[in-house]
Amino acid sequence: MTKCGYVSVIGRPNAGKSSLLNWLVGEKIAMVSHKANATRKRSNIIVMHNDDQIVFIDTPGLHETEKLLNQFMLDEALKAMGDCDLILFLAPVTDRVKYYEEFLEKNKKNIKHILLLTKIDNVTNEEMLAKMTEYEAYNDKYEAVIPVSIKKGTKHSDILNDVVKHLPEHPYLFDPEILTTEHLRDIYKEFIRESIFENISDEIPYETDVLINKVEEKDNVDVIKATIIVQKSTQKGMIIGKGATAIKRIGKDARLKIEKLSGKKVYLELFVSVKKGWTKNKQGLKDLGYDVE
Template sequence: MQIASISNPTLPPRAGFVATLGRPNAGKSTLLNHLLGEHLALVSHKANATRKQLQLIVPYKPLNAQIIFVDTPGIHHQEKLLNQYMLSQALKAMGDCDLALYLAPVSDDIRHYEHFLELYQGKHILLLSKIDTCTNEQILCKITQYQRFSDTFLELLPVSVKRGFDKEMILRTIASHLPFSPFLYDEELLCNVSLKEIYKEMIRQSLFENLSDEIPYEADVVIKTFEEGAEQDRIFAHIIVEKSSQKGVVIGKGGSGIKRISKCAREKIQSLSTKAIFLKLDVEVYKGWSKQRETLKKIGYDFTL
């Protein structure tokens, strides 16, 4: 469904940050890409693929609103430093947001939502996601279970990206709960990060898409050089892994793995760019990088931010 493109200038502007929260693989990034209409948030069936906050800016003109969705890592608890960093990103989004969306897959035990309520007591909308995986009777049963929390959430909305959902209704519901405020970003912006960071995420998604079963989620990407030209962007990046055996898996027999990842990544980047794309990928071993605070900081995961 197309969002109405005619704004209502007689309405006072609304704007606010909307934290998108849930357990790993709840469908947060997939939902946001559909609401934005662009593929900017990393989507992977591998748990904990999202590492950092990403702000995606969606206008809703009928209510003269600017919705700033904050994509976050899944709420989970593990001892590794990388996991601690990811949880800190989700908790920070909770503290900074004007409104939260909590995605609860219809198959989830309700105790996960109860845990969320222990962490966050603010305004939120509960989205019952992945309803295409259940029968209507099962969906109604799950909605009934959540009704005992009706005094904690503003709305309960069942959604399925695969089956299709009412994008207009969801955006209107979210916008109606935002504070009255001037717009916080330029109306032409789609997100708050650089092209370099977006390209990095597209390379990382290509890695997971092609080698998700063989490579642990700790694999990452570091862009060593990014050269923007008038007609071509040149990207030189390293895929980093923790073990030499993982490096061999990424490269593949006769270089087949790295070629497949490069082709996939280049196509994703090209779909977003009007310029030609040159991409050169190498693979490096950073032993134990996900457990080392200084190494994490060097590649972009700064606990002090």
């Protein structure tokens, strides 16, 4: 009998969750950004390991805030924590242990978890060992601690072997040929958002969003039309740029990302629209796909 189950990837904003998942699946699927709280919704990323299937759930970072959009994001992470077979908690090695303590408080169902010590490239071996010693005080809470360094040669199996140990025997939940259950439209949206954050200065707030208006699949090319949503007219000017240079740069970067995933030529047309205060009311959030309760 094969093993198969859901594994939620949890951590504070910018802990490296999406980067880890892209590395494990071997494809760029999850959005990666230097901006905190870039990931907004849960998404499933499927990894086959030998004969077993792991359904990883990418999640927004754990954080506290009163903003409606952020409350939606926190709810997404908490739902993922409560509805899985195993949790991977990502703890950057330079973080204080208090973030882990806060996670333990939020893990209401005491779901089993593995602690991944990330970003160890940034510290010496002595500093890494000292941090692992700090976590030993909680060794009755976690199943394992795994230091992770993609640059220094951590292998997929270093993580996946431990993950599979804690999954139930179960038939595959999804076709083993697919990498994600996400709709292509949602992946395209995230690629465009990522390109905005990469190509525009830090003055653009992370609340900037994207609405996919149309996807038309033709024989030789996919035609995608999308609208970038901002909250202020000054932000619209920054997105477009002088002589439309900024939006052209965003469009080229996003198009290359989409083409790499789809293996097909893409024609991408971008528009910009101002929607004042959309993050502050339920209807504005629902219009952009965030179903706030």
